Amino acid sequence: MTxxxxxxxxxxxxxxxxxxxxxxxxxVVSCKGWxxxxxxxPLSDQNAYSGxxxxxxxxxxxxxxxxxxxxxAQLIHFPKSCLHCEDAPCVTxxxxxxxxxxxxxxIVLVNEKDCIGCGLCAWACPYGARExxxxxxVMKKCTLCVDRIYNTNLPExxxxxxxxxxxxxxxxxxxxxxxxxxxxxxLVAERGGFDLMPEQGTKPVNKYLPPRPKxxxxxFDILAPYLEPIxxxxxxxxxxxxxALSALPGGAK
Amino acid sequence: MHPAxxxxxxxxxSGLGFGLLFWLGIDATAPTGWxxxxxxxxxxxxxxxxxxxxxxxxxxPERAIKAFSQWRSSWLSREGIAAVFTLLIMxxxxxxxxxxxxxWSPLGWLGALxxxxxxxxxxMIYTQLKTVPRWHHWTTPxxxxxxxxxxxxxxxxxxxxxxxxLLVAAAxxxxxxxxxxxxxxxxxxxxxxxxxxGGIGEVRAFEPPHTGTNYLLKEFVHVVGRKHATQLRxxxxxxxxxxxxxxxxxxxxxxxxxxxxVSHIAGVLCLRxxxxxxxxxxxxxxxGKR
Numbered sequence: 001m002t003x004x005x006x007x008x009x010x011x012x013x014x015x016x017x018x019x020x021x022x023x024x025x026x027x028v029v030s031c032k033g034w035x036x037x038x039x040x041x042p043l044s045d046q047n048a049y050s051g052x053x054x055x056x057x058x059x060x061x062x063x064x065x066x067x068x069x070x071x072x073a074q075l076i077h078f079p080k081s082c083l084h085c086e087d088a089p090c091v092t093x094x095x096x097x098x099x100x101x102x103x104x105x106x107i108v109l110v111n112e113k114d115c116i117g118c119g120l121c122a123w124a125c126p127y128g129a130r131e132x133x134x135x136x137x138v139m140k141k142c143t144l145c146v147d148r149i150y151n152t153n154l155p156e157x158x159x160x161x162x163x164x165x166x167x168x169x170x171x172x173x174x175x176x177x178x179x180x181x182x183x184x185x186x187l188v189a190e191r192g193g194f195d196l197m198p199e200q201g202t203k204p205v206n207k208y209l210p211p212r213p214k215x216x217x218x219x220f221d222i223l224a225p226y227l228e229p230i231x232x233x234x235x236x237x238x239x240x241x242x243x244a245l246s247a248l249p250g251g252a253k
Numbered sequence: 254m255h256p257a258x259x260x261x262x263x264x265x266x267s268g269l270g271f272g273l274l275f276w277l278g279i280d281a282t283a284p285t286g287w288x289x290x291x292x293x294x295x296x297x298x299x300x301x302x303x304x305x306x307x308x309x310x311x312x313x314p315e316r317a318i319k320a321f322s323q324w325r326s327s328w329l330s331r332e333g334i335a336a337v338f339t340l341l342i343m344x345x346x347x348x349x350x351x352x353x354x355x356x357w358s359p360l361g362w363l364g365a366l367x368x369x370x371x372x373x374x375x376x377m378i379y380t381q382l383k384t385v386p387r388w389h390h391w392t393t394p395x396x397x398x399x400x401x402x403x404x405x406x407x408x409x410x411x412x413x414x415x416x417x418x419l420l421v422a423a424a425x426x427x428x429x430x431x432x433x434x435x436x437x438x439x440x441x442x443x444x445x446x447x448x449x450x451g452g453i454g455e456v457r458a459f460e461p462p463h464t465g466t467n468y469l470l471k472e473f474v475h476v477v478g479r480k481h482a483t484q485l486r487x488x489x490x491x492x493x494x495x496x497x498x499x500x501x502x503x504x505x506x507x508x509x510x511x512x513x514x515v516s517h518i519a520g521v522l523c524l525r526x527x528x529x530x531x532x533x534x535x536x537x538x539x540x541g542k543r
Binding site for chain 2 (some may be wrong): 001003004018025028033052053054055056057060061062063064065066067071073074075076078080091092093094095096097098105114115116117118119122123124125126127128131132137138156190195196197198200201208210211234241244
């Protein structure tokens, strides 16, 4: 049944640090690499070598410019994948029972053998976490690398989602967000982790850590005043040059 | 949202077909014999034709039978069950009228109720989606029901009832457009809430995650067709409502009735195209689009 469990034993999920993400897309590549050859149908590409390439990805990195009122603009890289919501609207809309949320760890998965490819779960997801594969015609989504995290054939350090394992900046963290003492829960509490689109009522498990406030640079260089740019009300040669050039036809006044 | 022809055809024709089945079901003096055959044939062609069209947008239509299993949570599953139930009951009721000249009224009433339930559950597939604020509103089921009942009345030749219901449907459609145009803004979902970065300053999509397009943009961000929305709204009002209403007022014969029906269907197709093309999915915000 695609009704949601009232509670799950664990709430496995990701914590993504928007302060440290450098926007390298390594998580995108490692995710596609792992998931195209493991759990379920492969992640196909269409016209991969043409100008109109597209393909299925379970994780994508957006970049946003944020302009504070009185400071310099910030560029923030923003990885986005399934948030494994507690109140996952994608699960309840599924007519076949293909979509489900696991009681043991809260991971939201698709049983691809039951998926009719109607796309309604992707319609119900506010985050764009689900993509219908154009080749296999079934719904693909982040599995939280369910085939890695419990996989005893892998060395212990590899038993975490591919995106977390590969992140060179340490911007991605994996753990049980239902346990208040876990490392990820501590990190969220410490850094003020937040939900995406809380008004949608999905109660996402994945949390995002905000960029840290920018430092205000102190005046540390005693020579700086001497390096100030040439004054606009130039005197002497510069002043003469300014006037002479302005006097030319079409010259800037 | 992407206005897929399969769902436009499905919602338009199934709505009309089940609307006609409703009126046939509650008709105290239902037609019998060949006349009944023609009415039921039209109703089934539309209702079943629409349902078949809807399977064209499935990735795996061969597994469609599984869609009847999740009625506890899924409106799509409920719709499938309601549709099949209604079609089976009305087939029995219709067989009585066509072949035996007998009107088994309780079956008709049950079928009429099923037809209403089918149209309502269809509308709830869209209404339930918080991700599409324009649809997440009482006007969506109201419009689906008014159009289905009005169109069904028109098809079954009920002049006064059709007149009233088409006027109601037109009013509901105008209300849906009026409220719909501000629904995304009123939903409180914005790029600021989507990224959680609004507290720092004004957020702008700087660079998309890929150079090409993707499933999400194709399915949820439809921009091109919105440019003629105002003209299409006028055409919708004219074809779906004004022309049939004028014909009903001026008096109907077989030719003008056909004209009214054709005009109404063309108008509803246009209306449904707008229903999808103008619906903004919140995921577009992540891409700086609507």
